[in-house]
Amino acid sequence: MNTPFANYVERITKTAKLLNISEKTVSALITPDAVIEKDITITKDDGSSVTLPAYRVQFNNSRGPYKGGIRFHSAADLDEVKALAAAMAIKCAVVGIPMGGGKGGVTFDPKSFSRKEIEEVSRAWARSMASSIGVDKDIPAPDVYTTPEIMSYMLDEYEKVVGHSEPGMITGKPLALGGSLGRGIATAQGGMFVLEELIGVLGKNRNEMRVIVQGFGNAGYTMASILHKLGYTIVGLSDSKNAIYSKEGLDPEHVMKIKKEKGSVSDVSGVEVLTNEELLVSSCDILVPAALDNQIRDDNANNIQASIIVELANGPTTPDADAILNEKGVVLIPDVLANAGGVTVSYFEWVQNRQGYYWAEEEVESKLHIIMKKSFQDVWMFAQENKLPLRDGAFALAVKRIVEAMELRGRV
Numbered sequence: 534m535n536t537p538f539a540n541y542v543e544r545i546t547k548t549a550k551l552l553n554i555s556e557k558t559v560s561a562l563i564t565p566d567a568v569i570e571k572d573i574t575i576t577k578d579d580g581s582s583v584t585l586p587a588y589r590v591q592f593n594n595s596r597g598p599y600k601g602g603i604r605f606h607s608a609a610d611l612d613e614v615k616a617l618a619a620a621m622a623i624k625c626a627v628v629g630i631p632m633g634g635g636k637g638g639v640t641f642d643p644k645s646f647s648r649k650e651i652e653e654v655s656r657a658w659a660r661s662m663a664s665s666i667g668v669d670k671d672i673p674a675p676d677v678y679t680t681p682e683i684m685s686y687m688l689d690e691y692e693k694v695v696g697h698s699e700p701g702m703i704t705g706k707p708l709a710l711g712g713s714l715g716r717g718i719a720t721a722q723g724g725m726f727v728l729e730e731l732i733g734v735l736g737k738n739r740n741e742m743r744v745i746v747q748g749f750g751n752a753g754y755t756m757a758s759i760l761h762k763l764g765y766t767i768v769g770l771s772d773s774k775n776a777i778y779s780k781e782g783l784d785p786e787h788v789m790k791i792k793k794e795k796g797s798v799s800d801v802s803g804v805e806v807l808t809n810e811e812l813l814v815s816s817c818d819i820l821v822p823a824a825l826d827n828q829i830r831d832d833n834a835n836n837i838q839a840s841i842i843v844e845l846a847n848g849p850t851t852p853d854a855d856a857i858l859n860e861k862g863v864v865l866i867p868d869v870l871a872n873a874g875g876v877t878v879s880y881f882e883w884v885q886n887r888q889g890y891y892w893a894e895e896e897v898e899s900k901l902h903i904i905m906k907k908s909f910q911d912v913w914m915f916a917q918e919n920k921l922p923l924r925d926g927a928f929a930l931a932v933k934r935i936v937e938a939m940e941l942r943g944r945v
């Protein structure tokens with residue numbers, strides 16, 4: 534199986550052929566501007582110390598400062614962080630926001646650390662990266678297993694280092710520290726807006742759509758909840774432990790209540806309990822991977838029953854699987870479009886921090902809707918005109934925009 538970064542290189546190479554881009558430009562598109570690797574050491578609750586690998590990768594700031602989340606996960610190694618940073622540059626260009634790509638990570642299992650120890654890791658990350666990030670340089674945000682609370686620790690630590698207030702150095706903050714209304718649900722809301730556009734052009738009725746969502750965190754739970762309220766039937770859900778399925782439909786809010794009380798989605802009664810692998814290939818119309826990367830691969834793509842896939846997770850589908858899905862006629866809204874609502878509202882948060890003036894939630898939602906709708910239409914039209922799958926269309930549009938900025942700066 535390819536690594537996540539090898540997948541990115543493969544996609545850029547394919548796009549470059551389509552757009553007839555020079556080798557020099559391709560090389561610039563697959564080379565990060567900076568790879569920052571640090572060892573961070575924290576004191577554990579029992580007085581022992583532990584050293585963890587920490588990363589920040591910065592990818593192409595020709596359209597604006599680097600932007601992207603920080604992941605706390607045992608699989609968050611340098612290759613994965615590089616792939617995620619590169620995807621951020623593409624994503625910002627797909628939705629036309631003036632930012633480049635960035636991503637950070639710490640390789641550890643936060644579930645085996647206490648709240649205090651996670652705070653120590655967060656502060657240590659911000660201290661060690663302080664000289665490389667900042668409001669006009671590189672703006673981190675939450676990602677897998679990082680939260681608004683963690684953003685608060687990072688902001689606080691960063692401001693101690695630089696000695697002044699700079700709320701726009703990080704997004705996904707709690708409201709009390711300069712967060713934006715609507716940020717918590719933005720990724721899922723953006724995914725819903727593009728799904729609704731797709732349903733519209735395909736002439737389908739949402740009340741007849743059965744949905745499976747893999748992952749029950751910020752992206753997955755919120756998406757399931759929004760779609761349920763709109764009238765879609767949520768037939769499958771999962772967390773890191775188990776998956777559940779019900780032909781009659783699940784109420785995500787009830788499932789969350791049970792998960793909070795008892796520990797897993799599989800503690801809900803009257804449902805079929807499956808593995809995550811089984812869930813992906815269960816019967817549905819729409820599959821929403823919203824957990825980790827490399828979930829849909831050449832060994833399971835053929836068995837996927839959904840006719841629409843909405844990639845809320847980053848990198849859930851491998852290039853081999855893409856080819857199989859295209860052959861089967863599955864319409865896939867790629868991560869760089871489907872989950873771009875998160876970075877779009879992060880961008881709104883940054884704009885509000887810089888203005889020192891905050892918008893009402895309706896304003897955030899309406900501005901997000903305008904951007905997601907236009908981005909879907911741009912990608913859809915480009916893909917239709919060039920007879921491309923939506924991922925290839927999105928990549929080609931984004932690469933054109935990035936290359937234009939690089940050329941204007943005389944970088945290529």
Ligand code: NAD
Pocket residue numbers: 675676677678679720747748749750751752753771772773774809823824825826845846847848872873875876
């Ligand atoms: P989160 O930490 O809130 O939730 C992650 C979810 O994945 C949890 O429900 C967890 O139980 C589940 N999970 C973990 N390991 C799993 C496994 N092996 N199999 C199945 N499920 C597993 O994270 P999130 O913010 O919801 O992010 C999920 C995905 O969405 C990631 O790929 C992330 O990069 C992407 N994403 C999130 C945002 C955002 O704003 N939250 C924005 C863009 C992209």
